[in-house]
Structures are given as structure tokens and as C-alpha cells.
Amino acid sequence: MLVQVALERALSAITYTSQYGQNCQNDKEKAVWTDCLKLFHNTVSQLNVTLEGLGTKLNCSNFDAQTWLSAALTNIETCRVGSLELNVTNFIMPIYTSNNNVSELISNSLAIGSQLLGTEESYTESEKFPNWVSKHDRRLLQAANIRANLVVAKDGSGNFLTVQAALDAAARRRVKSKFIIYVKKGVYTENIQVSNTNSKIMLVGAGIRYTVITSSRSVSGGYTTYNSATAGMYT
Known part of the structure; x- marks a missing residue:
């Protein structure tokens, strides 16, 4: 009530x-x-x-x-x-x-x-994933080769040049099933925003230090901390 x-x-x-x-x-x-x-x-x-x-x-x-x-x-x-x-x-x-x-x-x-509130679910370091992550999702997260729905590449070899453009395209899909976006090696200077209706999005990079998403918004530049996030969700 x-x-x-x-x-x-x-x-x-x-x-x-x-x-x-x-x-x-x-x-x-x-x-x-x-x-x-x-x-x-x-x-x-x-x-x-x-x-x-x-x-x-x-x-x-x-x-x-x-x-x-x-x-x-x-x-x-x-x-x-x-x-x-x-x-x-x-x-x-x-x-x-x-x-x-x-x-x-x-x-x-x-x-x-x-x-x-009851006892909070927990998991040990050896288990790697909490128990609510399904077996299929665990295999997907651990896979060396993932088949992507869209590819982002700064050199033009993918479907889009920016991560945001790929996210916007994913938002237009009719069936909201799991959607994988592979981001190739490179430094992507952008603030990405994902609508909370654009669910089941999985971003996969080329690895630590190879795929970097960064931005430089700050309060001194006229942005609030909330709006300075490199990656955020909105309604």
C-alpha cells in the first residue's frame, strides 16, 4: 500500500x-x-x-x-x-x-x-557466479568465441563506428531476447546511454586494455555527476 x-x-x-x-x-x-x-x-x-x-x-x-x-x-x-x-x-x-x-x-x-528480508544469497570466489546466473549464461560469459549480433569497429570493419549507434540499433529490435554487441579493439571516446527498456544487452570487448570506452564530462564542464557517467541507463 x-x-x-x-x-x-x-x-x-x-x-x-x-x-x-x-x-x-x-x-x-x-x-x-x-x-x-x-x-x-x-x-x-x-x-x-x-x-x-x-x-x-x-x-x-x-x-x-x-x-x-x-x-x-x-x-x-x-x-x-x-x-x-x-x-x-x-x-x-x-x-x-x-x-x-x-x-x-x-x-x-x-x-x-x-x-x-531474509538471508541474502551469496557465492564464494571459487564459484565465480551467483546462483541466479543460469548455466547457459555462465557458458556464454566464459566462452572464448562469442557470436555477436552487431560489431562495433573504429576502423569501419564492423556494423557501426560507435557503441552508442549499436545500442540504438539494438533498441529497435522487435524481440527483446539476449543481444550481443562485440566492440573491437580501440579507444571509444563517448558517453553511452542505454534505455531501461533496451534489456538483455551484452557488451563484449577485445579484452582488458584493448577495448576502452572513456569520456571526460565533469562538473567543471557544466555536467552533473549523474550526467557525467561514461555509461548509464535512463527511462
Whole structure:
């Protein structure tokens, strides 16, 4: 019930945040507002997943629910942190305040869930993989030669020159089965973003020190820490 109410409040907060964008007066305010809007959409998505998982089918564990709720709460705090980094706290405060009730509801849900949480699954170093990784996936991760759906290569010998272009192509596939992208040797200077609906993506490189994805976004360059990630997910 708490998660359901939190979801309803979060949806109202998104409506307010969307309309608030017209108040942006400079690039820093727009950058933080854009981040917050993405983060609040992520919160709604994670609350939805939690509700579905804890529904009548009960197809998730208490640990799963706690993880999703923690992520949902972290999103709201990340919005505030971004405003501090770019020194636009006064501008973003109405947006952050509109989510106060959501934060409290999620915090309460986490507190209740912690009482229901059982023993966390673990694995030893010798096992290499946690027990939820299937045998097929273990073989795939350990395979020396993997058959890729798409190949990225800086020299033009693949399907795409950039990792992001391959990810965007993968997002357009109709069947969301496991999709493998092989990234050939090279240094790829880009910030890659994967939609959370673009699931079951596996990136495979040529090996440590051979395939490198890097970028140089920073707070000093006008980006929040959230938006400076070399690789990130968004709603």
C-alpha cells in the first residue's frame, strides 16, 4: 500500500517537474532540471517494477524489492546533489520539495521491508557466479568465441563506428531476447546511454586494455555527476 501511494505521488511530482522546465534561465539550470526529470521517471519505473514483483504472483524476493526501492530513493537524492554541484539549489528546491512525500513513503517502505528480508544469497570466489546466473549464461560469459549480433569497429570493419549507434540499433529490435554487441579493439571516446527498456544487452570487448570506452564530462564542464557517467541507463 505504501509503494502504491508513493507511485501516485511520484507521478504527480513528474507532472510538476515537467511544467517547471519553462523556468530554466541558463544552461546549468536546464542541465539539472533535465537530470531530475529523468531521475523521477526512473523512480516511477522502479516503483512500478516493485509493485508488479510484490503483486499477486509474488515473482520477486524481498531483496529484489529492497534494491528497487533503494534505487528509487537514491534517484530523488541525486537530483538534489546535482543542484549543489552546479550551484543552482534555490532554482531546483521547489522540484525537490515536491518529492518530499515520495521520499518519506519510500523510506517507510524500506523500513518495513527490512523486517521481512531474509538471508541474502551469496557465492564464494571459487564459484565465480551467483546462483541466479543460469548455466547457459555462465557458458556464454566464459566462452572464448562469442557470436555477436552487431560489431562495433573504429576502423569501419564492423556494423557501426560507435557503441552508442549499436545500442540504438539494438533498441529497435522487435524481440527483446539476449543481444550481443562485440566492440573491437580501440579507444571509444563517448558517453553511452542505454534505455531501461533496451534489456538483455551484452557488451563484449577485445579484452582488458584493448577495448576502452572513456569520456571526460565533469562538473567543471557544466555536467552533473549523474550526467557525467561514461555509461548509464535512463527511462
